[in-house]
Amino acid sequence: MNDTAAVPFRANAITALRDSALRAAMSNAAETFSAKRSDAISGVPIEEWREQASELRLSVLDNLADYVDRFETNATRAGATVHRAKDSKEANDIITETLKDHGVQKVVKSKSMVSEEIHLNHHLQERGVTVVETDFGEYIVQIAGETPSHILAPAIHKDRRQVGKLFAEKLGCEYTDNPTVLATIAKTVLRQEFLSAQAGISGANFAVADSGSIVLFTNEGNGRMCTTVPPLHIAVLSIEKMVPSLADLPKFIRLLPRSATGQALSSYMSVITGTRKSGETTGAQEMHIVLLDNGRSKIITGKYREMLKCIRCGACLNACPVYRMVGGHAYQSTYPGPMGIVLTALLDGMERAHPLLDATTLCGACGDVCPVKVPLPDLLRKLREERVEKGFTPKLEQIGMAAFARAAESPVLFHLGQAAASFLWPIATKIGAKEGLERLSRPAAKTFRERVS
Amino acid sequence: MTREEIINLFVVNVAKVSAEPIRMSGAGELNGAVAGLLTETDRVFCPSITEIEKGLEFSPDKLIQDYVSVSVCVEEAYAAIAETGSLVFESRGGKPVQAGLLCAHHVAILPSGGIHESLDDFFSSLGDTPPTNVTLETGPSRTADIELTLTIGVHGPGRLTVIVV
Numbered sequence: 093m094n095d096t097a098a099v100p101f102r103a104n105a106i107t108a109l110r111d112s113a114l115r116a117a118m119s120n121a122a123e124t125f126s127a128k129r130s131d132a133i134s135g136v137p138i139e140e141w142r143e144q145a146s147e148l149r150l151s152v153l154d155n156l157a158d159y160v161d162r163f164e165t166n167a168t169r170a171g172a173t174v175h176r177a178k179d180s181k182e183a184n185d186i187i188t189e190t191l192k193d194h195g196v197q198k199v200v201k202s203k204s205m206v207s208e209e210i211h212l213n214h215h216l217q218e219r220g221v222t223v224v225e226t227d228f229g230e231y232i233v234q235i236a237g238e239t240p241s242h243i244l245a246p247a248i249h250k251d252r253r254q255v256g257k258l259f260a261e262k263l264g265c266e267y268t269d270n271p272t273v274l275a276t277i278a279k280t281v282l283r284q285e286f287l288s289a290q291a292g293i294s295g296a297n298f299a300v301a302d303s304g305s306i307v308l309f310t311n312e313g314n315g316r317m318c319t320t321v322p323p324l325h326i327a328v329l330s331i332e333k334m335v336p337s338l339a340d341l342p343k344f345i346r347l348l349p350r351s352a353t354g355q356a357l358s359s360y361m362s363v364i365t366g367t368r369k370s371g372e373t374t375g376a377q378e379m380h381i382v383l384l385d386n387g388r389s390k391i392i393t394g395k396y397r398e399m400l401k402c403i404r405c406g407a408c409l410n411a412c413p414v415y416r417m418v419g420g421h422a423y424q425s426t427y428p429g430p431m432g433i434v435l436t437a438l439l440d441g442m443e444r445a446h447p448l449l450d451a452t453t454l455c456g457a458c459g460d461v462c463p464v465k466v467p468l469p470d471l472l473r474k475l476r477e478e479r480v481e482k483g484f485t486p487k488l489e490q491i492g493m494a495a496f497a498r499a500a501e502s503p504v505l506f507h508l509g510q511a512a513a514s515f516l517w518p519i520a521t522k523i524g525a526k527e528g529l530e531r532l533s534r535p536a537a538k539t540f541r542e543r544v545s
Numbered sequence: 546m547t548r549e550e551i552i553n554l555f556v557v558n559v560a561k562v563s564a565e566p567i568r569m570s571g572a573g574e575l576n577g578a579v580a581g582l583l584t585e586t587d588r589v590f591c592p593s594i595t596e597i598e599k600g601l602e603f604s605p606d607k608l609i610q611d612y613v614s615v616s617v618c619v620e621e622a623y624a625a626i627a628e629t630g631s632l633v634f635e636s637r638g639g640k641p642v643q644a645g646l647l648c649a650h651h652v653a654i655l656p657s658g659g660i661h662e663s664l665d666d667f668f669s670s671l672g673d674t675p676p677t678n679v680t681l682e683t684g685p686s687r688t689a690d691i692e693l694t695l696t697i698g699v700h701g702p703g704r705l706t707v708i709v710v
Contacts, residue, residue, distance in 0.1 A: 117692070124693050166673070228699055229690035245690055252691050271691040275699050282700065287613065302673045313646050313686045313701030320643040320678065338671045342664035345629075356558075357629040359687055360646075360701065363671075363679040374636035374643060375677035 096440070101447040104422035114249055118241075118419040121248045125410040128354025129461070136346070145343050146465035149401035152334050153392055159301040159334040160383060166304030170366025172379040180210035183384050187212065187293070187326055188219055190380050194324055196221065196290040200282075202308070202315040203227040204295025205243060205404055206330050206384055209426045209439070212293070223293075224285045226314040228278055235262045241420035243427070244352055244406045249419055282314070292318030292376070296329040297403070298344060299381075302337040305365040306381065309348060309358040316360050325364075325376035330384045332392075332400040338363070344403060347463035351405035391438050396471055399434050401464045408458035408468060414451045423448060430458035430468045437475050446484035449476050510539050546662055551627045552709060555660045558630025562684030563697065564705040572710055575654065576602050579619055582652055582706055583607065590615040590644055597621045597654055597710075612644035619652040620645060622707075625660045626667050629683055632707065633667065636678040645682065651702040653682075655709050 108114055152159055164174045177183035191199065199216070201207070201223055213223045213234075225234040229246035233239065236258055240246030247255070256269040265277050294315055296306035306327050308315045319325050335341060341363075349355040368375035392400060409415045409429030420428035425436040425448070433452060437445035449472065458468040479485060485493075499505040514535040546554070552568075559566040569578060579601060583589065590612040593599050598621050609615050620640070624633040632653050634642045645651045661667040671679065686701030697703045 121693060170674075170677075226700070227690075228688045232690065245693065247690055248693070250691075252694070255691055271694045272696050274691060275688060275696045279699055286700075303671075303675060305675065311687045312699040314699075316643065316646050316680065317700055320646075337673065338675065339665070339669045341668050345664055353689075355683075356562075357631055357681065357683045359562075359682065359684050361631075361681040361683075363675060365675050365677055365679075368636075368677055371639050372636045372677055373639050373641040 096443045098444060099424045099436075099447050101422060101424070101451055104424060105418045105451070108418040108422045113251065114419055115417065117249055117251065119416050121242060121245055122410040122412075122416040125244070125353065125406070126461075129351055129407055129410070130354075132350040132354040132356065136350075141343065141346055142463055142465050145347055145463060146401060148335070148340060148343060149403075149464050150398075152336065153332065153397060153400055156331060156334065156392060157389075159336065160331050162301040163299050163304055163334060164383070166302065167306075167366060167381055168304070170304045171369070172304065172366045172381050174381045174383065177382055177384050177386075179386050180384075183210050183328060183382050183386075184212060184215040186380075186382050187328065188216060188221070190324075190326060191216070191221055191291060192219075194290065194378075196324065198222040198224065198285075198289055199291045199293050199326075200224050200226050200285050200289040200314075200318050200322065201230075201293040202295070202310065202318040203230050203246070204293070204328060205426065206295050206328050207293065208240070209330075209386065210328070210384065212328070224282070224289070226282050226285070226318060227310075228275060228312055228314075231278055231282065232258065235259075239421065241428075242406065242409065243404060243420075249421065286317045286321045289322045291324040291326060292322040293326045293328065294318050296327050296333055297348065298335050298341065299329055299333045300336075300338055300341070300363070301334050303365055305338065305363045307341065308362045308364070309360070311353070311355075311359045313360055316362055319362065319364055319376065320374055323377045324380075325378070326380045326382065327364075328382040328384060330386065331388055348403055348405055351407040351461070351463040387439055395474060396434065396438055398466055399431070399438060399471055401466050402431050402435075402462075403464055404431075405463055407461040407463065408466075411457040411461045413453055413455060413457070418451070423451065430472065431466070434468065434471045434475065442475075442479060442482055442484055446479050446482075449479050507541075510535070546627075548657070551660050551662050552657050554662075555625055555627040555630060556709065558627065559684075559707050560630075562630050563687075564630070564684050564707055567706065567708045569708065569710055572597065572600065575600070575708070575710065578708055579652060579654075582650075583617060587617045587650070588615045589617045589619055590648065591619045592640055592644065594638055594640060595621045597656070612641060613647055615648055617650045617652060618644045618648040618702075620654070622653045622655045622659065624667060625655050625707075626662075626664055626681070627660050628663045629681075631681040631683040634678075634680045634682060635676050637676040642678045642680050646686075646701045648702050649698065650704040650706070651682070651685075652706045652708065655707060657709050660709075 232247040241249040252269040260267040298307040415429040433448045556566045622632040623635045
């Protein structure tokens with residue numbers, strides 16, 4: 093996905109819309125998550141919390157370089173080795189080298205969007221390292237050879253029968269469509285992987301500058317396995333995940349799981365600070381932390397900087413009427429939905445991302461649900477303006493818009509255009525332009541001006 | 546909040562996240578309560594590090610040192626948080642925090658004085674040099690990755706019992 097070819101969003105959306113099973117699954121997911129979120133925020137001072145969290149995120153972004161330095165100092169003091177990676181290639185190389193140095197052939201991995209962003213699995217597998225995804229949904233997607241469709245429920249596009257068939261085929265077990273039995277099968281397979289893996293790779297939901305800790309939320313417990321069972325732990329995270337101190341965490345603990353799954357807190361939340369100290373029996377013997385920039389230091393200086401407040405809860409995906417219809421795969425990007433459109437434009441560039449700017453109705457729902465008040469509708473509007481400025485709109489639209497601009501300034505031309513539209517309509521619909529015109533409403537017999545004058 | 550209100554809030558929230566709270570008046574009843582939770586075939590790991598853990602008695606055929614192969618882990622929690630119904634486990638004092646994750650049934654014993662009222666109370670108390678691993682456990686392991694159907698006990702324990710002493 094490093095290429096700059098434009099995402100064929102329209103074609104992807106058409107395919108997705110024709111898949112009725114996918115549409116049912118996506119809208120079920122979006123509605124369920126949205127309803128759970130609504131329940132979870134009723135009766136709590138959510139507006140106050142959002143405001144506080146937004147302010148804190150902004151103040152971190154204002155001094156991000158300092159927080160990153162402070163984090164590095166403290167994590168190093170706690171026994172971790174901190175690496176800085178300016179882009180995907182550097183991050184992948186650091187991780188590969190570290191694994192090679194330790195002769196690691198197989199790693200267990202817990203869900204990390206940053207690792208998806210840098211295409212880590214692909215990179216490692218090309219270099220002969222086996223990567224085992226251990227989040228149940230990620231595992232399903234991995235053995236199916238697919239990519240996640242939702243940042244919280246990666247395999248939401250598959251129903252229980254499809255998962256049952258997949259397990260029977262790939263794992264050689266007896267077919268079942270019982271989700272509990274399927275989870276038990278995966279647990280048994282993955283337990284052996286955890287116990288035999290030489291290294292674990294995780295992401296991080298937050299990084300704490302004053303203590304050098306990384307913070308992970310999981311419901312299944314796979315994140316805890318990956319970070320405590322193997323002797324080597326590599327955490328890969330992007331630099332904007334910083335929070336000042338441990339005392340600041342509750343502000344985000346109260347918002348992240350509520351906005352994501354509607355829980356007051358995920359089943360497991362771990363604060364990991366460096367390596368196992370003398371007298372301790374928990375913690376990796378060696379820990380490497382890869383801090384990924386990948387364009388963020390530049391984004392922070394520009395007009396889209398507030399996007400970096402995002403804490404990856406997924407609430408805007410579930411709220412988005414476009415995402416609900418087409419699902420995550422149509423965006424063909426690491427991050428889908430409203431936040432995904434903005435991030436893809438910023439990380440991959442307009443050339444690749446510009447068709448995604450059609451995947452928004454600008455209804456504002458994404459901005460309303462964002463726990464850290466990322467002004468998503470504003471950012472999407474600004475990106476649309478930039479798309480026009482950079483000339484990424486379709487030729488026909490450019491001509492049409494230019495013609496309309498001329499006509500709107502001249503009553504004579506405007507009137508002429510209206511007359512031409514009603515005169516040409518029957519002809520245009522007959523000569524093959526039908527496909528494009530059928531979605532437009534036919535010109536009125538009498539124009540508005542004729543009716544009121 | 547009074548201590549009693551904090552304990553009550555904690556117990557209510559523990560039940561809300563599908564864990565099983567048990568309240569008892571004194572440590573004297575502990576051995577009976579723990580024994581009552583174990584089935585015939587259960588094999589148990591207990592770290593035997595804290596005073597409470599050292600006071601627990603198990604029949605020798607039940608107790609196993611290797612926590613990877615047990616069905617039940619019985620241990621004292623380091624602290625708890627009433628606001629969310631969470632237990633806190635830490636690597637402090639040589640505790641193997643992952644033992645409570647590898648078992649199928651996690652039994653946590655909690656002295657009621659260790660319950661913090663809010664997340665802020667607990668995280669402010671950590672300072673800037675926490676132990677290597679601090680884990681908040683809020684209910685059993687869960688997933689909803691197939692059709693959003695709730696499934697309990699994926700990688701971690703499917704059952705969490707909290708004994709408040």
